[in-house]
Amino acid sequence: MALWRIRAALEDEPGRLAAITAAIAACGGNVFGFSVQTHQGGPVDEFFVSTPEDTGRFRLVEAVTDAGGAQVTAVPADPHDLVDVPTKALQLAAxxxxxxxxxxxxxxxxxxxxxxxxxxxTEGVADATVLIVPVAGGRRVAVVREGLPFTMTEAARAGALAALAR
Incomplete structure (x- = not known):
């Protein structure tokens, strides 16, 4: 089995989420985790999905797009990604x-x-895969993740954790 993190912007209409999960299921996928995150263009739905090994990224992106998802991304995930974010954040804060x-x-x-x-x-960072996190004392941290743009929710999480660094 392969584990994927899929993100998609969905229209806020009845049945859209059901259509997306049905499309994932049609690819042999099973949704293990789901969250909604805030982003500049509106909410972004994130799915953690287990699929057969022969189900590739492009098939997943195409299926979710055909079911009504926009700006769809799919990247390989790690089983550790399934730890809930609040627990992970508290462990990292400690x-x-x-x-x-x-x-x-x-x-x-x-x-x-x-x-x-x-x-x-760094000035003029325009790539959504680079996040600049301000830290006390005028310092800052640059964070990079290829293939999966950062959401506003993730930026807020990073800023809250950075506030603990003095």
Missing amino acids: ALLDAPETLPDILSDLLDADDAWWDQG
């Missing part, structure tokens, strides 16, 4: 209080990012 200098690593873990570092003031 670690951050013990070692504030590890904030980039902690934000990377919180957001399932590819990399994060103390940023020296």
Whole structure:
């Protein structure tokens, strides 16, 4: 079995979510987790889905798009991604209080990012796969995740956790 994280913007109309989950099921997928996140263009629905190994990213994106999803992305997920976000955030907050200098690593873990570092003031970042998180004292952390743009909900989570770093 393969595990995927799928995100899609859905029209707020009766039956749309049912159509999306039916499309996922038609690909042999089983939804293990679901959340709605805020993004600039409106809500984004996120699904954690288990599929047969031969069900690929493009098939999932096509199925969800055909069922009415917009701006659909699908990226491989890790079983650790299924830990609920509040529990994960609390665990990371405790670690951050013990070692504030590890904030980039902690934000990377919180957001399932590819990399994060103390940023020296990168200007004009326009790519949604790069998140700049302000930190006390005028510092900031750059967080990068290829293939899955950050949502406003994730930015808020990162900002709340960064507020603990002093």
